[in-house]
Amino acid sequence: MENLHNHRGITNSNSCPPHGFTDIFRRELGLSHPNSFARRFSASEVLVKSLDLYGKLDGHEGCVNAVEFNSTGDLLVSGSDDRQVMFWNWASKTRLFAYPSGHTDNIFQTKIIPFTDDCRIVTSAGDGQVRLGLLWEDGRVDTTMLGKHHGCVYKLAVEPGSAHIFYSSGEDGFIQHFDLRSNSATKLFCCSSSIGNNKQTLSKVGLNSIVIDPRNPYYFAIGGSDEYARVYDIRKCQWGSARNSDRPVNTFCPCHLIGSNNVHITGLAYSSFSELLVSYNDELIYLFEKNVHSDSSPSSATSEDPKNIHEAQVYSGHRNAQTIKGVNFFGPNDEYIMSGSDCGHIFIWKKKEAKLVRLMVGDQHVVNQLEAHPHIPILATCGIEKNVKIWAPLGNDIPPLPANVKEIMETNRQGREDRSRVTLTPDVIMHVLRLQRRQTLAYIERRHNRADIVSDEEDAEGYLLGFSDGDASSEEDSPGNSRDCNIS
Secondary structure, three states: OHHHHOOOOOOOOOOOOOOOHHHHHHHHOOOOOHHHHHHHHHOOHHHHHOEEEEEEEEOOOOOEEEEEEOOOOOOEEEEEOOOEEEEEEOOOOEEEEEEEOOOOOOEEEEEEOOOOOOOEEEEEEOOOEEEEEEEOOOOOEEEEEEEEOOOOOOEEEEOOOOOOEEEEEOOOOEEEEEEOOOOEEEEEEEOEEEEOOEEEEEEEOOEEEEEEOOOOOOEEEEEEOOOOEEEEEHHHOOOOOOOOOOOOOEEEOOHHHOOOOOOOEEEEEEOOOOOEEEEEOOOOEEEEOOOOOOOOOOOOOOOOOHHHOOOOEEEOOOOOOOOOOOEEEEOOOOOEEEEOOOOOEEEEEEOOOOOEEEEEEOOOOOEEEEEEOOOOOOEEEEEOOOEEEEEEEOOOOOOOOOOOHHHHHHHHHHHHHHHHOOOOOHHHHHHHHHHHHHHHHHHHHHHHOOOOOOOHHHHHHHHHOOOOHHHOOOOOOHHHOHHHOOOO
């Protein structure tokens, strides 16, 4: 950390003072507030360009899928395929303790509940469970299942400033509300999307991400298996009602992706200015400004209307195809955008210009998640490798972008385009329909006769093609929903 606090400005050969010299001069004369100077300095491009590997936190025995700093920033919590939750002193690069989460599948999210002395941890995983870890002073950890989804639960969202309330979003399309005071879970609604031009026929949207607007905690955004990021007002959700509460107050989607059947959202993030960042699978990253009319209720249940479509800033160069990747902001005022990539690099862009300012090798395979320190320019990342990496401004030399940066970005672009040109032949489509019909018939037979057993081979075929018993439909219904057939 000494290099971080002793970071110095970069001189240049021009006669003008170095960038930031005026700010330093004004601070020394007492003409500017120290906190104001610190925030501007933390947002400087020089500092971001000097980010480098500070250390690795080794200890997990599987891919690390989740990282988060506590509110003070001195601790880091991580979750992994090994189903362990680990606490770290990232500055000394030491593991403080670990506990088995109680999950039976890969952990995808770890969240520290605020105002609990970092003693309450909520987690979600591939087993669909949402669990609470309660840490006691004598070192014991009690874990409890709070709720369950059908399918993976990739993200949790804790209500800002609350020590009790958080939300989960699952592949089953449901949003669940949790209150730790009662250890209860309430299903708010199931996210759905209209099929084609038929507004009366709805299809479930499997969810990958949920985030809460920090400036207005009544609003939360979700994204998943279609092209729309939807924003909801928790006050308008019909609690415990049989009525459909899936009425977003706003929807966001780039114009050219409207009606796309081959894209979905993997990551969302809100800035401190209510800007919504959306990362698409095998597409690009888009930043949407807050809509001044977002308080008005949409005229339809899905709000997927051209009047609700917004232009966005675009960030490109990375590749997001292999995993459920997050996306995030960086800087004291969210001046930068950052994302992992299938090529193993960390991409950092300036938010306003969408200019790539830093490109670092963050994993030998894929970088999945990135988390910024709450107070200082420190970054934690994780991916396929079995560790967490900490990045900090180090040294006085500002490295340029790699010499092969254009080659890396071009390879990623070609990969996206090649995949987008893949089409299904009639033979493949018919094969999929036959498998789907067999799966449907097997489901009906099992439902009427629980003693019947479906062959492992048939179940495996259906699973690999993305079908489950609850989603299976008849051969005649299949062409109406192109999302039932997702082959890459």
